[in-house]
Amino acid sequence: MLAAHPLRAAILGELHARPFFPVETPRRFLHVAFLTAPGDAQAERAAVTELCTSRGAPGPLPGAKHHRVSFGGATLRWETHAEFSTYTWDLPATEATAGLLPFQPPAAALASPLAQVRQPGPLLVAVDLHMVTDSMEDVQLDGVFDRASLARSDVNDGAAEIATDFKPDPAGFVRILLRDRGLGTEAAGALVQRVLEIETYRTLALLGLPQAQALAPSIAKIEARLAQTTGEMTGSVGLAANNKLLDELVALAAELEAGATASLFRFGASRAYQEIVRLRLATIRETVVPGFPTWQQFLERRMAPAMRTCQSVEERQENISAKLARSADLLRTRVDVELEQQNRDLLTSMNERTRLQLRMQRTVEGLSVAAISYYVVSLVHLLAEGVHASGTDVRMGFHIDPGSVTAVAVPVAVLAVWWVVRRIRNAHGEHD
Template sequence: MALGAADIGIGEGRALAAHPLRASVLAELHARPFFPAVTPRRFLHVAFLTDPTNAQAARIGVEAFCAARGLAPPVPGAKHHRVELGGATLRWESHAEFSTYTWDFPSAETPPGELPFHPPASSFTGALAEIPQPGLLLVAVDLHLVADTAEDFQLNALFDRASLARADVNDGAGEIATDFKPDPAGFVRILVRDRGLGPEAAGALVQRVLEIETYRLLALLGLPEAQRLAPEIARIEAQLARLTGAMRQSEGLAANNRMLDELVALSAELEADATASLFRFGASRAYQEIVRLRLATIREQAVPGFPTWQQFLDRRMAPAMRTCVTVEERQANISAKLARAADLLRTRVDVEVEQQNRDLLASMNERTRLQLRLQRTVEGLSVAAISYYVASLVHLLAEGIHEGGVDAHLGFTLDAGFVTALAVPVAVLMVWWMVRRIRRAHEDHD
């Protein structure tokens, strides 16, 4: 028997509590969709480096652009926006450290015998300048999507033959070509030939090609940083070699402490550079991986006599990426060596300090032993002096009794010398016993 919703208790009730990040995570999969592109089309794509403050300025600029034309602005929190302007389209995207603007213009069929990319990209700079520039320009691409009518001699007229990279893509449904060099207006020209791609496939291919060029340049930002750090790393390596060589011959706590201070200063300098370049090198690796994935997605096939984009970038871009990786690895290796050298030198300093402490304790023990002997000597002298003082008092007392005739009244004669002689050992014993008792009391207190 079939059960209905009412039979199992399903109905109106309390809404399920959603994770606060659920909406943004779901939206991320659809943040940058592909848009159909009908051949022929022309795309002007620019990317500006932005920090978090400039990223907000980029959004404000797009909002002002839309408001001035009565168009819908980006929704709050959106990272991309697309507006229609007659036959043209503007697409804005905000990324972690850059913002992109892609103008999509309709284009007439290229007549036989004429070259694409006419008029030049410089004639469109007025449209590009309508939105305030949010940062420094890094990427500028002029992409022309044309039907497959251009001949190879036209490609040689458009591009530098020595740097021309061509490939059939999407299982032969299209072809891409570029020399990765800027034209007089500063735009890198990319030609995409449509051999039956269809609007959806053409739009996806155009976006992936634009992303390859964008992320290629972003990945290469790590190279200037690596070139800047290389001389500093070489200098630190040389100083480390000098210090480790001097460690074998150094003697004395002062010399070791001085070398330890130099090692710590070198380590701090290296760590400061490594921390400053950490994001740049990590971003370069991530961007390079995106380029690799995009190239794999378009499924390149070689055109005889020309390198594919993958082959061209492997030959020209891969050495730069290896330089970044090498510099990063050198930083890590030198940091570990500096730490080991500092540990060795710190161990030597600790041993020397312990030896000094041992010598100091031995000297203190010797001084204590001498002080104890002196104290005992003083105690002996003190016993003698106090006993002499007590005996003198007894002697004076006996003489006074005798001279005063007190002993005559008592019926005996008091000899002061004899009394003093008897008092001496008693006084000595009593004083010695008192001094010993006082010393023991002090020892028990300590």
């Protein structure tokens, strides 16, 4: 056997992680999506397993990201994603769900199976999709949807029609009507899944808008303060003033980066979800129903401003961050130059002080030579006077004049002391 890469099975399985399932018309689907936290995945999987085992059905396999199980005539499809989970109840066609009027009975009367699922997080998406044979008139649609927001289009090369107003009903479900004109079970299952994904991902994509709106005032404040600070930079003088401006720029940069870091995932996810919506709309191949916008036209008109707002906020964050970095670099350069000037002045002052100390040292050395010579000569003078007063010189046959001896000792003592001091200074210099 060939040794396989440890991730090979996961990579190959990803292509088949969420397959389409055949669907027969008529049918009713209740689809919900909950935002979930990464740490709650195991608890959610355990809840789904418990629900399945309580009905005598097998639960999801360990590590599985989706599971499909039948409870009587209804089928539950569970899927887990990076930040949300979906639960789709495929309800059988009965006299209630297959009647002439769409969405009868209302979703609230059919939502009891949803109560059996432990809610893993806050509800974000709720869809009531009714797939019927194409036999209803437009007047019936007018009674179901808001005509001002109704989006209709033929899909799959005219094999079906989809219609919705993207508005929640009293129970909170967005109603979607799918009129089958001969899809076939496989094509119907694929279309149902794609339509549910369009509604799920377009809702998730719009999660970035509230965050963008919340960040906008803070970004505007940072922009205004940055303009004020850069204006103050032109007239700031002195190291203290420049350091103060630099500290303020660093604080603004930290505040901006905190907001940018918090919104980084959300804005990136919104772009990814918008791209998924665009791809799903392209896949179902919409054609225009006269008098109504297609889903793509409706969503582009309504979603585009929200997505542009998110993009604008993200671009403003990047632009301000670059401007803050440039302004901070300019101030750091100015501060560095001022520090170098201070260091130069300090070194000049130290050199001057050293020269003064050297002069003082030489002055002290001169004074010390004179002082030591004075004491040496004084000792010689005292010695000569003592010898003269005791008459020792006379007894030894010569005469000592203390004054003459002192006069002769002065240059000798000065030269001797100067020579000794010079030797000492030279010795210290060689040691240094």
